[in-house]
Amino acid sequence: MTSKTDRRIVAGNWKMNTTPSEGSVLAQGVIDKVAAPVGKVIFGVPAIQLVKIKQLTAAAEGYYVAAQNMHQKADGAFTGEMSAAMLADARIDYVILGHSERRQYSGEDDTLINAKIVAALDAGIIPIYCCGEKLDIRESNNQNVVVGKQIEQALSALSPKQMAKVVVAYEPVWAIGTGKTASPQQAQEMHAFIRQMISDQFGSEIANGISILYGGSVKAANAEELFGMADVDGGLVGGASLDAQAFADIIKAGQ
Numbered sequence: 001m002t003s004k005t006d007r008r009i010v011a012g013n014w015k016m017n018t019t020p021s022e023g024s025v026l027a028q029g030v031i032d033k034v035a036a037p038v039g040k041v042i043f044g045v046p047a048i049q050l051v052k053i054k055q056l057t058a059a060a061e062g063y064y065v066a067a068q069n070m071h072q073k074a075d076g077a078f079t080g081e082m083s084a085a086m087l088a089d090a091r092i093d094y095v096i097l098g099h100s101e102r103r104q105y106s107g108e109d110d111t112l113i114n115a116k117i118v119a120a121l122d123a124g125i126i127p128i129y130c131c132g133e134k135l136d137i138r139e140s141n142n143q144n145v146v147v148g149k150q151i152e153q154a155l156s157a158l159s160p161k162q163m164a165k166v167v168v169a170y171e172p173v174w175a176i177g178t179g180k181t182a183s184p185q186q187a188q189e190m191h192a193f194i195r196q197m198i199s200d201q202f203g204s205e206i207a208n209g210i211s212i213l214y215g216g217s218v219k220a221a222n223a224e225e226l227f228g229m230a231d232v233d234g235g236l237v238g239g240a241s242l243d244a245q246a247f248a249d250i251i252k253a254g255q
């Protein structure tokens with residue numbers, strides 16, 4: 001049976017921050033501070049840094065690299081885009097898909113995100129699927145309806161074998177970059193709900209093996225309590241992943 005430690009992942013999403021020079025210093029700084037992380041640590045880096053950060057992490061056990069987006073088509077006239085095959089050839093391990101910033105600024109919806117998830121899995125890249133509700137939805141207590149629909153549309157067409165590979169990140173939009181964190185209880189409730197949905201659809205073995213990460217103003221000060229919840233397997237960290245010491249402290253939280 002998969003344990004909570006087996007599911008542990010701390011991923012940093014650098015978003016559109018750090019130049020290639022700064023990114024290398026940041027990644028190396030984290031590796032130097034946490035030589036043998038418990039679970040997996042992922043750097044989600046800007047496209048231009050993928051190859052370099054992959055080389056830098058190659059000898060560092062427990063460290064992986066994620067792209068922040070990817071196109072759903074195999075190839076073609078899509079200027080500015082990057083395919084799953086390109087990521088696979090560069091040995092990139094993960095791709096963040098469905099982040100709320102891509103939903104907001106690039107109009108991505110769960111039908112498109114589903115196509116991207118399937119393309120990533122077909123190429124051997126692990127998708128980190130992001131879902132989460134906006135503030136008005138939380139205030140009207142409709143978060144389970146909205147997140148449930150996101151999960152259903154983006155993940156339900158997958159085979160159990162495909163689903164077993166997916167990482168889910170619950171990121172309440174109202175907590176992203178706002179300094180407002182979901183309480184450990186709010187995070188736990190939603191993570192348990194997501195795991196139950198996956199269990200209903202794909203079976204309990206798959207649901208118990210999947211990593212469900214929390215994202216939204218995770219810091220060293222709140223990571224231990226959040227990661228200590230039964231269904232919170234780690235975090236997808238934005239702002240605090242840009243500081244080597246802060247991110248190292250989050251990686252070590254609760255260990």
Ligand SMILES: O=C[C@H](O)COP(=O)(O)O
Pocket residue numbers: 013099171175176177178179215216217218236237238239240
């Ligand atoms: O992908 C990461 C999330 O958007 C969280 O960002 P944040 O930690 O800056 O709130």
